[in-house]
Amino acid sequence: xxxxxxxxxxxxxxxxxxxxxxxxxxxxxxxxxxxxxxxxxxxxxxxxxxxxxxxxxxxxxxxxxxxxxxxxxxxxxxxxxxxxxxxxxxxxxxxxxxxxxxxxxxxxxxxxxxxxxxxxxxxxxxxxxxxxxxxxxxxxxxxxxxxxxxxxxxxxxxxxxxxxxxxxxxxxxxxxxxxxxxxxxxxxxxxxxxxxxxxxxxxxxxxxxxxxxxxxxxxxxxxxxxxxxxxxxxxxxxxxxxxxxxxxxxxxxxxxxxxxxxxxxxxxxxxxxxxxxxxxxxxxxxxxxxxxxxxxxxxxxxxxxxxxxxxxxxxxxxxxxxxxxxxxxxxxxxxxxxxxxxxxxxxxxxxxxxxxxxxxxxxxxxxxxxxxxxxxxxxxxxxxxxxxxxxxxxxxxxxxxxxxxxxxxxxxxxxxxxxxxxxxxxxxxxxxxxxxxxxxxxxxxxxxxxxxxxxxxxxxxxxxxxxxxxxxxxxxxxxxxxxxxxxxxxxxxxxxxxxxxxxxxxxxxxxxxxxxxxxxxxxxxxxxxxxxxxxxxxxxxxxxxxxxxxxxxxxxxxxxxxxxxxxxxxxxxxxxxxxxxxxxxxxxxxxxxxxxxxxxxxxxxxxxxxxxxxxxxxxxxxxxxxxxxxxxxxxxxxxxxxxxxxxxxxxxxxxxxxxxxxxxxxxxxxxxxxxxxxxxxxxxxxxxxxxxxxxxxxxxxxxxxxxxxxxxxxxxxxxxxxxxxxxxxxxxxxxxxxxxxxxxxxxxxxxxxxxxxxxxxxxxxxxxxxxxxxxxxxxxxxxxxxxxxxxxxxxxxxxxxxxxxxxxxxxxxxxxxxxxxxxxxxxxxxxxxxxxxxxxxxxxxxxxxxxxxxxxxxxxxxxxxxxxxxxxx
DNA sequence: CAATGAACGTA
DNA sequence: CGTACGTTCATTGC
Numbered sequence: 001x002x003x004x005x006x007x008x009x010x011x012x013x014x015x016x017x018x019x020x021x022x023x024x025x026x027x028x029x030x031x032x033x034x035x036x037x038x039x040x041x042x043x044x045x046x047x048x049x050x051x052x053x054x055x056x057x058x059x060x061x062x063x064x065x066x067x068x069x070x071x072x073x074x075x076x077x078x079x080x081x082x083x084x085x086x087x088x089x090x091x092x093x094x095x096x097x098x099x100x101x102x103x104x105x106x107x108x109x110x111x112x113x114x115x116x117x118x119x120x121x122x123x124x125x126x127x128x129x130x131x132x133x134x135x136x137x138x139x140x141x142x143x144x145x146x147x148x149x150x151x152x153x154x155x156x157x158x159x160x161x162x163x164x165x166x167x168x169x170x171x172x173x174x175x176x177x178x179x180x181x182x183x184x185x186x187x188x189x190x191x192x193x194x195x196x197x198x199x200x201x202x203x204x205x206x207x208x209x210x211x212x213x214x215x216x217x218x219x220x221x222x223x224x225x226x227x228x229x230x231x232x233x234x235x236x237x238x239x240x241x242x243x244x245x246x247x248x249x250x251x252x253x254x255x256x257x258x259x260x261x262x263x264x265x266x267x268x269x270x271x272x273x274x275x276x277x278x279x280x281x282x283x284x285x286x287x288x289x290x291x292x293x294x295x296x297x298x299x300x301x302x303x304x305x306x307x308x309x310x311x312x313x314x315x316x317x318x319x320x321x322x323x324x325x326x327x328x329x330x331x332x333x334x335x336x337x338x339x340x341x342x343x344x345x346x347x348x349x350x351x352x353x354x355x356x357x358x359x360x361x362x363x364x365x366x367x368x369x370x371x372x373x374x375x376x377x378x379x380x381x382x383x384x385x386x387x388x389x390x391x392x393x394x395x396x397x398x399x400x401x402x403x404x405x406x407x408x409x410x411x412x413x414x415x416x417x418x419x420x421x422x423x424x425x426x427x428x429x430x431x432x433x434x435x436x437x438x439x440x441x442x443x444x445x446x447x448x449x450x451x452x453x454x455x456x457x458x459x460x461x462x463x464x465x466x467x468x469x470x471x472x473x474x475x476x477x478x479x480x481x482x483x484x485x486x487x488x489x490x491x492x493x494x495x496x497x498x499x500x501x502x503x504x505x506x507x508x509x510x511x512x513x514x515x516x517x518x519x520x521x522x523x524x525x526x527x528x529x530x531x532x533x534x535x536x537x538x539x540x541x542x543x544x545x546x547x548x549x550x551x552x553x554x555x556x557x558x559x560x561x562x563x564x565x566x567x568x569x570x571x572x573x574x575x576x577x578x579x580x581x582x583x584x585x586x587x588x589x590x591x592x593x594x595x596x597x598x599x600x601x602x603x604x605x606x607x608x609x610x611x612x613x614x615x616x617x618x619x620x621x622x623x624x625x626x627x628x629x630x631x632x633x634x635x636x637x638x639x640x641x642x643x644x645x646x647x648x649x650x651x652x653x654x655x656x657x658x659x660x661x662x663x664x665x666x667x668x669x670x671x672x673x674x675x676x677x678x679x680x681x682x683x684x685x686x687x688x689x690x691x692x693x694x695x696x697x698x699x700x701x702x703x704x705x706x707x708x709x710x711x712x713x714x715x716x717x718x719x720x721x722x723x724x725x726x727x728x729x730x731x732x733x734x735x736x737x738x739x740x741x742x743x744x745x746x747x748x749x750x751x752x753x754x755x756x757x758x759x760x761x762x763x764x765x766x767x768x769x770x771x772x773x774x775x776x777x778x779x780x781x782x783x784x785x786x787x788x789x790x791x792x793x794x795x796x797x798x799x800x801x802x803x804x805x806x807x808x809x810x811x812x813x814x815x816x817x818x819x820x821x822x823x824x825x826x827x828x829x830x831x832x833x834x835x836x837x838x839x840x841x842x843x844x845x846x847x848x849x850x851x852x853x854x855x856x857x858x859x860x861x862x863x864x865x866x867x868x869x870x871x872x873x
Numbered sequence: 874c875a876a877t878g879a880a881c882g883t884a
Numbered sequence: 885c886g887t888a889c890g891t892t893c894a895t896t897g898c
Contacts (some may be wrong), residue, residue, distance in 0.1 A: 113881040188880070509882060525893055527879055548895085580881065583892065607888055611884085618890045622884035629882080655884090710886035719885080781885085789887040793884090797888095825888085877896075884888080 001048035002114045004056040004107050004129035005309040009088055011147060013081050017870030020427050020711070022276045032091060033274060039092075040281045041242030042145075042155075045334035048258040050118075053092055054110035055085065055101045062104050070185045071241060074621045083410055087273065094266045095282065098251065099750045105247050107163035108133055112243035114539040115142050120251055128155065132178065138163055138171035163215065170420045176209035179237035188237045188798045193226045208590050209238060235778060261286035277613070286519050304701050308340065308445035309350040316635075319348055320370070325395060327452035328366070329414075329444045330383045344453050348535045349445040352824035354387035363389045371395030373455045375447075377475075378604065381482040398451050401458040402476045404466055407767055410431075410605035418450045421457040426450055465764025471802050473763070475606065480808045480820075481602045481612075487635055488617070489821045489829070492867070496589050503582035510578060514571035524575050527552050533568065540564045551820055581623065581767030585632060597639075602823070607849075610797035611766050612823060620824045624872070636868035642831045644816070644864045645871040649827035651859045652677055652798045654709055655789050658856040661791060664741025668725065669855035678702040684738040685731070706734055708742065709792050713784030734855050746788055753787040761794035762852065763802075799858070800826060803851035807867050 012034025021030035063070045089099045111127050111134060117124040119141040127134055128145045138144050138158055145155040163171045174635045179232065180199040182190020189431075202219070212219075213234065216227050227234075263286050268280045271496070280568075311319055320326075329340040329353075336351040338360070352359055366372075366389055372381050373396035384391045403410040403419050411417040415426040426447070462470065515521050518537060522529040530552045533776050534540045541563055543556040550556075552572060561569045586599065591598045596686025598617065622636070623629025634714040640646045655677060659667040668682040682693040682701040693701075700721055709716055718728035736743040750772075753759045756766045767790050773785035800823065807828070808820060817833035818840045828848070832840055839863055848860045865871035 293887075309890095523894080525880090526895085528895075548878070551879080576880080580892090584882075603889095606890090609888060611888060613889055614883095615890065617884080620897095621881090621890065623882060625882090707886055712886045715885045717886090785886065786888090793888060796884090827884085874897100875896100875898085879894085880888085881893085882889100 001046060001051045002111050002118070003039070003042075003051075004111055004127075004131060004134070005035075005053040005088070006085075006107055007130040008128065008147075009085065010458040012038065012077070013084070018080050023272070027273075028080045028084060029087070029273050029275070031081055031716075032088045033275060033278065036091060036275070039095075040278070041287060042128065042333060043277075043285060048126065050123070050253060050259060051097055051258055051662075052114060052251075052256045053089075053097060053099045054107040054114075055099060056107045056732070057103055060104070060107050062172075063106070065266065067188075067236065067240060069187050069242070082654065085249075088271075091266075091269045092274065094262055094269045096261050098256055098398050100249060102247055102249065104176045105244065109244040110249065112137055112245045113185045114247060114256075115160050116245040116254060118142075120246065123253075132183075133179045133243060135163060135167075135171055135173065135242060136241075145781045152604075155421065161741075167196070168205055173203055173208070174305065175241045175751065179209060179234045179239055180212075182233070182237060184239070186240075186806040188240060190237065191223075191227050191230045191234055196221060198491075200310040200648045205354060210235065222559075238734060246854060295815060297524040304820050305446060305449060306342070306346045308347045310444075311348050311350070311359065312358040312436060314326075316348065316358075317365065318351065320365045323493045325371045325373060325452070327375075327396075327398075327448040327455065328380070329375070329448040329451060330380050331389075331444045331447075331483065332383050332386065335371050338444040339385070339475055340375075340446065340448035342445055342448035342452050343448070345455070347449045349443075352387065354389060363568065364391070367392050369393045373448070373452055374401050375417065375451045375455075377478045378482045378602075381479065385486070392476055394478050396455050396457045396459070397475060397478065398458060399605060401455060401462075401470060404470055404765075405458060405461055407605070407610070408607040414447055414454075415450060417458070418454045421454040421461075422450070425451070448453060464760075464766070469763060469798070470585060472807070473765075473798060476805045477604065480804050481604060483808065483819075484821060484823070486601055487819055488593070488595065488599035490597050490639045491588065491592050491829075492637045493589065493592055493596065496585050496632070499631060499635070500582060500585045500589060503578050505584055506578045507575060510571050510575035514568055514575055517566065517568035517571055524572060525579070530572070534560070538564075538566060540566070544646045555606045557564070577626075577628070581632065581823040583630060584623065585635075586634070587617050588635065607797075608767055609793040610767075610801075611825060612795065612797075614628055619822055624870075630869045633869035633872070634867045636829075637866060638831045641833075643837070644866060645868060646818075646830040646832050646837070646840065646844070646862060646864050647827055647847060647868070647871045648830070648860055648862045649824075650800065650848065651794070653799065653858065654792050655705060656763070656854060656856045656858060657792050657795045657799075658709055658742065658745070661795070662741045662745030663703050664737050664739050664745070664793060667742065668856055674857075675860075678705065679737075679852065681705060681739070698783055700731065701735075704731060706824070708746065709789055711746075711788040749788055749791060750784050753784075758789050759790045759794075761791050761798050762854075763795065763798040765794050765798060767794065778789045795852075796826060799851045800828070804828065806847040806851065810847060811840070816841065816843075829871075831863070 009031045010151060013031035016030040016031050016034045016646065018028055021033050022028055025751065059071060064293055086814070092099055102110055107448065108131055111129060115127050125142045126145055127137055127142060130147050134144055135158060138160055140160060144158040146158055147155055149456045160171055163174065167177065169177060177196065177382050181196055181203070182188050206215060213231050216224070216231060218433070219227055261282065263283065266282050267279065277807040323341065323343050326341050326343045331338045333696060337354060339350040339352045341350070343349050350359070366384065370393045371392050372550060374394065375398040377394045377397045378390070381391045394549055398417050399410060418426050420426055454738050463531050497740045511524060514524060518533055522533055528549065531549050534552065535542060535550060540560055543550045543560065554576065557569050558574050588598065593599060598619065600619045601616050603613040604617055608715060623632055656671055659671055666684060670677050678698045678701045679690050679693045682697045684691040685701060686693065686697055703720055704717060714725055714729040714732055716730065718725040721728065753769055754772050757770060758766045758774060760766050768785050769787050771779045772779045772787060774783065804820065804823060809818070816836050818830055819834045820830050822829040828844070830840060830844070845860050845862065849858045852858060863871045863873050
């Protein structure tokens with residue numbers, strides 16, 4: 001393992017707040033702290049046999065000789081950083097780690113040299129660096145660990161395959177790309193107009209930078225011109241970004257073998273730096289006994305924080321048995337697990353070895369119904385599962401509690417929630433940064449202590465029935481969602497791949513058609529370029545304005561097709577369609593795991609109304625409207641050991657909720673008579689018998705009914721139906737004349753929301769609307785429409801959540817092997833086991849229909865089939 | 874590189 | 885000038 005000391009220390013410096021890491025003498029230590037914390041993780045996870053850390057000596061190197069402006073744009077090194085480097089090196093030496101530097105070279109060159117030598121000597125080499133130039137080192141023996149953009153303390157592993165996946169090129173080609181594109185941070189300008197895409201395209205086309213430059217005349221357009229004018233830049237960049245692989249170093253690989261950790265020396269250096277928890281962790285690495293709470297006290301601790309006890313076995317079991325609603329925090333640290341359990345008064349820290357005898361009582365307690373509090377319990381269930389353990393007794397979840405209080409934004413971290421509810425700063429780094437801060441890795445006990453207190457404070461702020469939503473819906477839903485995520489849904493990969501291939505061909509053909517229609521090639525995905533084609537080259541009438549020009553969306557293009565027909569428009573629309581589907585299919589294909597299934601993540605705090613959201617991938621927006629789109633659903637199948645898929649969806653749940661909430665007798669009657677809703681409403685509005693309602697009348701009524709729940713205006717209705725606004729207005733007047741209760745209800749929702757500044761669902765879920773009082777009309781009216789919709793959408797969310805909890809429980813109690821897989825807002829999907837259809841259908845129908853007592857029945861439609869599409873009818 | 878906007882898929 | 889989402893791509897700004 002070879003580490004780029006400067007680049008990582010610098011990242012650590014910016015990742016951790018300077019002020020929180022200072023010794024009593026005023027020495028800053030945040031970079032050192034972050035670096036060591038990360039190093040400990042690396043040592044634990046990767047267990048290298050040999051290790052070196054390379055540093056730059058100065059800015060001066062052979063590169064600045066050729067090009068004095070090299071890295072010239074970088075500002076002064078912050079003084080708070082400078083003094084930390086020698087101390088870091090001292091700490092590394094105490095830990096038995098060699099540091100290297102070389103006059104006239106950069107740390108990168110040392111990395112390149114050692115990596116090359118290591119690989120030649122038969123090592124598998126890990127290069128740890130935040131400098132992209134090191135990508136060129138990757139090969140089948142050398143892997144790069146690069147700090148990821150947002151990953152919490154995560155390093156991304158770049159092997160040759162990953163580089164190919166990310167950049168579409170082989171690692172050794174990366175510097176050629178970089179030479180063309182340039183590198184701002186090194187003050188190396190590239191060829192203007194050439195970005196990553198173009199560079200990769202050329203490399204693929206010509207094979208190498210040399211070849212591109214040799215055949216530069218073959219490249220047309222402005223980019224080609226630019227390349228010819230600036231070819232010298234690319235050549236220079238390539239000279240400068242080539243890492244030197246044979247720097248003379250006065251070490252042999254054998255000298256880098258990891259030595260003993262000299263705990264006495266470490267203790268001395270760390271005492272000077274006032275690192276307490278890090279000392280613990282280094283002690284663990286070294287196998288030394290270091291007393292918890294020894295060494296110097298950290299300066300910024302909250303005074304009353306209890307000292308964490310280290311307990312095992314019966315002692316631990318006793319402690320847990322007596323703890324009253326403690327918080328639990330499980331942290332996955334590489335291959336190990338750290339657990340903190342805390343009440344406001346006391347805490348324990350557990351170096352959990354799953355399955356070990358000393359931890360049996362803990363694992364038993366964790367799985368039991370004994371009440372426990374978490375932050376993001378669903379994530380913690382996943383962590384426990386990876387340790388082979390289960391979590392029961394979820395009695396609180398700080399993340400959910402905080403979201404219920406303010407559903408527009410959920411706190412993303414414990415630190416944010418603690419600050420909000422306790423006003424205390426958790427000493428921890430920015431979770432978006434590279435460095436795993438000490439509090440999140442070694443101080444599970446402290447985190448648990450923060451969680452338990454912040455949770456109590458959050459729950460105290462619950463008003464009215466929020467506690468019911470929390471206790472009866474959101475908390476019991478957590479294990480259900482965790483189960484859904486773990487189960488995943490089976491995918492017919494060959495089918496999707498065939499579909500992808502077909503779509504790819506079609507996209508290509510349509511693109512060509514579009515190009516032929518205008519006599520040139522443009523990026524059909526670029527609205528900007530499309531505007532050029534449509535409004536300048538083809539001189540079509542201007543469409544609706546956007547912030548940056550004129551819209552090219554599907555509706556506008558369809559309108560243009562009428563006003564100013566052109567073959568380009570049809571090809572473009574068809575291309576968009578096919579390209580979008582292809583993109584979706586490819587995303588799904590990539591999401592299929594080893595087990596042949598896609599495991600989405602349900603974000604319980606995803607929507608302000610109470611709905612779930614689905615990500616990575618989103619399985620709640622799989623196409624259904626077009627025939628071609630539905631073919632994607634054919635790729636969602638059941639596992640071979642199951643008999644069929646079941647889908648069960650609420651029919652018109654939002655309209656039913658509207659009927660219930662408004663108490664409108666006409667609407668209630670419509671549902672109670674069980675006939676076609678839109679036909680019934682149409683008959684009333686148009687004053688004809690139901691059987692004389694034409695399809696056109698029905699679709700107008702349908703659009704209006706749904707639109708009303710969203711705050712649709714006469715203007716919007718006229719736009720959508722393509723009728724005059726007078727006609728739209730009349731339609732609405734007629735509607736409200738027959739269904740006055742709906743109008744009164746919609747009015748009352750907004751009125752009440754203005755008085756209360758919040759809305760409420762049938763079950764008492766609240767959503768605040770501060771903007772209802774805004775003097776800004778746009779903001780206020782947006783808030784009014786959202787407020788109108790919120791009790792309706794939110795109540796529907798409550799209902800299906802209640803149904804999910806009940807169904808999951810009943811299926812378990814009945815001992816069925818069938819299982820729930822997905823929720824798509826008003827629909828549930830199940831995998832049905834052999835011979836269980838009838839039993840499952842009964843449970844599903846009963847629990848879905850019975851999830852709420854409304855003044856109209858809740859109707860459930862159930863379908864089955866070998867795939868999602870077939871199961872839909 | 875991160876943020877934003879446009880476009881479009883779902884309920 | 886209809887609510888609630890997530891993803892992708894291109895573009896822009898730092």
